[in-house]
Amino acid sequence: MIHHDVIVVGGGLSGLRAAIEAKRAGVDVAILSQVHPGRSHSGQAQGGINAALGNHPDGRDDNREKHAFDTVKGGDFLVDQDCAVQMAEDAPRVIYEMDHWGCPFSRFEDGTIAQRPFGGAGFPRCCYGADKTGHYLLHTLVEQAYRLQVKMYVEQYVASLIVHEGVCQGVVAYDMIRGGFEAFTANAVVIATGGAGRTYSNTTNSLISTGCGMFMAYHAGVPLKDMEFVQFHPTGLYTTQILMTEGARGEGGYLINDKGERFMEKYAPKFMELAPRDITARSIQIEINEGRGIGGKGYVHLDLRHLGAEKILERLPGIRDLAIHFEGVDPIEEPIPVVPSQHYWMGGIDTDVNGATVMPGLYAAGECACVSVHGANRLGGNSLLETIVFGRRAGAEVVRYLETLTDRRPNARSAFAAAQMMEQKVEELGVREGKENAYELRAVMTEVMKDHFFLFRDEAAMREGLERLLQVKERVKNINLRWTGSVFNVDMIRTVELEGMVDLALCVAVGALERQESRGAHFRTDYNTRDDLNWLKHTLAYYQPDAAGPRLDSKPVTLGHFELQERKY
């Protein structure tokens, strides 16, 4: 058994920022991560991070209030407005801090941090480092974690929480390098494990974005909030769904259909290609569905050619490389084939503005959490911001929580039992005579999510999808492990996490069926308008060990700063 005051699960931007905050306050904190922190999914973010710095010539009149308003409107008013105001308020200071720590932001001529226009934003407020902003921010925080000597347990797959009398007291982790499970006790745990994009077959996300932190909390009785709201990015590469940043359109790129039209004119005449993602993604899908995909096929073109080689090489070198390597297309010469692709998880572990969950000792930050600042649809550039703002806030809150504790000795028996339970579970998976193949079931689940819970939803299709998910859940009981070795057992991780992923998929399905309206990313063809009278509320999903799906509840949205209005762009 290993003990630290605070354990952070996940070494991406949120986890690193939380750990750095706690460490700076003198707390003994450790990060447990499935991959080396520098390899986290945060590094795939490209376009930038929002803050009303006003560095852009067209952004002189920008301010924090306008950032908060754009966020609330972008989220189709399902945003808790006090939280959005707080995020916009914190934004400039956390960005300046990242600069002081060495983040290589691109620069304007006057030497200030460069900013570009981004979707759904009234001003160019997206701070960027070429089109590799996530990579740069991530490495900057990794460097700071090394500087501060934050303890990092690398390649530890966290499999469950240790809960003693309703209080979170640590985690159980599989040591991928040395083998075996170990209990890590702590007085507080911060979950920062990112989204669950891999529940969809068409995702921009990393292969490790399986939502493990979400389902660990969910299984421990913590509610998940607004799980039916899943973001589909307008522009994933056609064959691999690898992300082509919104920054490509921020820099002036066009979306073009088979007739050569900039079709966004029909859907968002004012914002054009820079409408919020939900609207842009649906517009693309309508073009495809109505036969105006390129050559009648299932994609449209992202055309950057008019930007010229110089601008592409300076501002968008990363996506150029990706398009060349993964699609065989050089954007300087040819338009890029793109499709809407699962991208971001608006829902997640229900937390307050400081990352606290309903369970004492358990905190969450970043994509796995739902504060909620994104509501029904997140604006581009707000997710990197979320990681740093709320990672920092969660780290500070954990320090305050520790000061309130009188007894700081986690219960050893509970910790030991939790570790033993995981060992038994895996052992049983190995000897079980199951007929089902985990990878086939995973493929069924991810296809169901893509086919039944994508951009356009309706009752009949979702019912069918739910049925199929329930079948998968039943069949998961009969999977077995084919390889039972102890070191770097990829088979075990991918088998164990399937069960939790199915539960998350069920939260999406049940929540989406229940919500009889269209709001942000959740669009129903059978209820195609927003219904504030009945549905201006958050969905809460609770795990029921004895039932197949979640129990749903709701809670009110915090208003008070901005008036509700119809969303037009």
Add this chain to the structure above:
Amino acid sequence: MPDIKFRVKRQDPGDKKNPEAHWEEYIVHYEGDNLTVLEGLFYIQEKYDGGLSFRYCCRASICGSCGMYINGAYRLACQTNVKHLDTDLITVAPMPHLPLVKDLVVDMDEFFAKYEYIMPWLIRHSSDPEKELIQSPKERKKIDMPVDCILCGCCYSSCPSAWGEDNYLGPAALLKAHRFEVDSRDEGGKERIARWNNERGVYRCHTIMNCVEACPKELNPTEGIQWLKRAAVRRKLLGKAK
């Protein structure tokens, strides 16, 4: 639906019955005309052998997890499309000259210890301004190349100077030193120079340039190291910290 043969180097040092390295062959089926080596490895892991171990994460050539030795060259498995290898046999081995954990997974502890040793963070002594530190586009351009390093370890594994000298910091760590030394915001010249200006540091680089060839991001660690050598002389002669 084309088939392609994968030849994968397998070894489980912890397997008492069969701890030796050996090659195994698998036929990988795929649809369309695209298959990355990483996708091929997942196919093998899912269809043939759950016990195959390899690192993976982003599958978009930015996380640096899947550096391997593929058909005689250092490559990222995710970035390598089999059709570009122009052969019907794909040979996959772990990065050589690094301790093996299992199959295609190598021990990166030493790599990261050396990274940490060169103090890979911005060092500041002046107090920070309320806003950002001003850095001109021209100054920013100087760090364009080294900030794109993904720490995959290909350069480190490929460096003959590192093969023969366990204490040599190697190209990745030194490129990171270069990244901070050329950053106009950094004030750590005095502290950091002692870490790289010695026989375990820049002078162990004999400009063999394997690292340049190995780098899947097309960076140039050798250039960074030569810059450091010149900077050391300049500082000695001119008495400047940076």
